[in-house]
Amino acid sequence: MPNTENTIMMDVLRYRPEQDAKPVLQTYRVPFSEDMSVLQGLQYIKDFLDGTLSFRWSCRMAICGSCGMMIDGKPALACKTFLRDFVPGRVRVEALAHFPIERDLVIVMDDFIGKLESIKPYIIEKQPRPLTQGEYLQTPSERDLYEQFSSCINCMLCYAACPQYGLNPKFLGPGIIALLHRYNLDSRDCGEEQRMPLVNSEDGVFNCTAVGYCSEVCPKLVDPANAVNVNKANSAKDYFLRFVTPRGGGK
Amino acid sequence: MTVPVSSGRRPYTRSMQGWWRRNTFYIEYMIHEGTAVFVAAYALVLLVGLVRLSQGQAAWDAWLQALRSPLSIVFHVITLVAISYHTWTWFHIMPRTLPPILIKGKRMSAAAITRSGLAASAILSIILFVLVWGLWT
Numbered sequence: 001m002p003n004t005e006n007t008i009m010m011d012v013l014r015y016r017p018e019q020d021a022k023p024v025l026q027t028y029r030v031p032f033s034e035d036m037s038v039l040q041g042l043q044y045i046k047d048f049l050d051g052t053l054s055f056r057w058s059c060r061m062a063i064c065g066s067c068g069m070m071i072d073g074k075p076a077l078a079c080k081t082f083l084r085d086f087v088p089g090r091v092r093v094e095a096l097a098h099f100p101i102e103r104d105l106v107i108v109m110d111d112f113i114g115k116l117e118s119i120k121p122y123i124i125e126k127q128p129r130p131l132t133q134g135e136y137l138q139t140p141s142e143r144d145l146y147e148q149f150s151s152c153i154n155c156m157l158c159y160a161a162c163p164q165y166g167l168n169p170k171f172l173g174p175g176i177i178a179l180l181h182r183y184n185l186d187s188r189d190c191g192e193e194q195r196m197p198l199v200n201s202e203d204g205v206f207n208c209t210a211v212g213y214c215s216e217v218c219p220k221l222v223d224p225a226n227a228v229n230v231n232k233a234n235s236a237k238d239y240f241l242r243f244v245t246p247r248g249g250g251k
Numbered sequence: 252m253t254v255p256v257s258s259g260r261r262p263y264t265r266s267m268q269g270w271w272r273r274n275t276f277y278i279e280y281m282i283h284e285g286t287a288v289f290v291a292a293y294a295l296v297l298l299v300g301l302v303r304l305s306q307g308q309a310a311w312d313a314w315l316q317a318l319r320s321p322l323s324i325v326f327h328v329i330t331l332v333a334i335s336y337h338t339w340t341w342f343h344i345m346p347r348t349l350p351p352i353l354i355k356g357k358r359m360s361a362a363a364i365t366r367s368g369l370a371a372s373a374i375l376s377i378i379l380f381v382l383v384w385g386l387w388t
Binding site: 015017018022023073074098102108145166167209210211212213215229230 | 346347
């Protein structure tokens with residue numbers, strides 16, 4: 001149980017569509033101990049102070065990607081951020097930036113899920129491979145090419161960090177392009193031709209202006225800015241290759 | 252996203268107005284992008300010099316004379332500071348824009364890429380400075 005001697009003020013952005021015209025901050029005094037995360041602070045509020053507060057969470061250990069929020073204005077996982085780092089003082093918790101707010105700290109993620117589906121985030125084979133042919137073989141150096149990009153947990157912090165996504169929500173965005181890149185780099189995958197039209201499109205990589213904050217906030221040390229910017233070169237290559245190859249890229 | 256009216260859902264979209272003031276990272280980004288104007292401005296100064304050179308000795312001398320004016324010197328000092336800052340931040344972003352660089356089978360670190368970029372620009376600046384100084388005197 002939290003030590004009741006130490007308390008911290010948590011300013012939480014509330015939005016209850018049935019009663020609030022726009023989001024408003026509500027302050028709670030929360031008892032905390034050294035090892036309590038911001039997520040545990042929110043759970044304390046929900047359990048003991050105000051049961052109407054809504055937020056997403058699941059694993060409590062930075063692997064499910066559910067509890068992404070703006071904590072003191074910065075995109076972070078609530079489970080990976082500790083209340084002790086905000087004392088003396090207070091901590092402001094808001095719904096993830098650049099997404100519409102469904103309720104309180106819960107955002108509407110339909111856009112992200114739609115984009116995730118669109119990039120075909122799975123290995124696309126040239127032709128179906130029967131089990132009798134055995135497993136795919138991949139060398140450590142082949143794996144090393146895409147490994148960091150496969151650490152993405154779809155937490156959307158990079159989207160909350162990307163002002164270009166905030167200004168133009170049609171932009172495919174950092175996390176999705178990192179995953180697209182992850183599959184294109186995989187030696188077992190043959191789906192690049194199906195994914196490149198998305199990279200090249202009006203809503204593709206050229207919306208990025210290299211702010212680079214996406215990679216700063218990633219809790220899994222993925223470098224989405226790198227995936228996006230390397231794909232600017234890939235897109236240009238894809239465009240010009242159509243003049244010299246019969247099949248042609250950059251459709 | 253379309254939400255049926257009957258659902259009671261009313262997603263709230265926040266404004267992006269003043270977004271770049273919300274975070275020190277964005278402010279730094281805007282300063283970096285802003286200093287690019289000085290890079291372009293200095294390129295223009297050099298282009299004008301080239302045009303003046305093509306117009307003959309008198310035009311060229313007048314251009315050199317204009318560069319010596321106090322206003323021009325102030326402009327050069329400000330531009331030097333702005334371009335130095337631009338260079339510094341540009342090479343810090345560079346690792347994010349490059350595909351993996353393998354040296355003897357090992358991936359070059361982001362810090363090493365930034366350091367090489369900064370070293371290359373410092374060395375080239377010194378070479379250019381010595382060459383131009385040599386021509387001058």
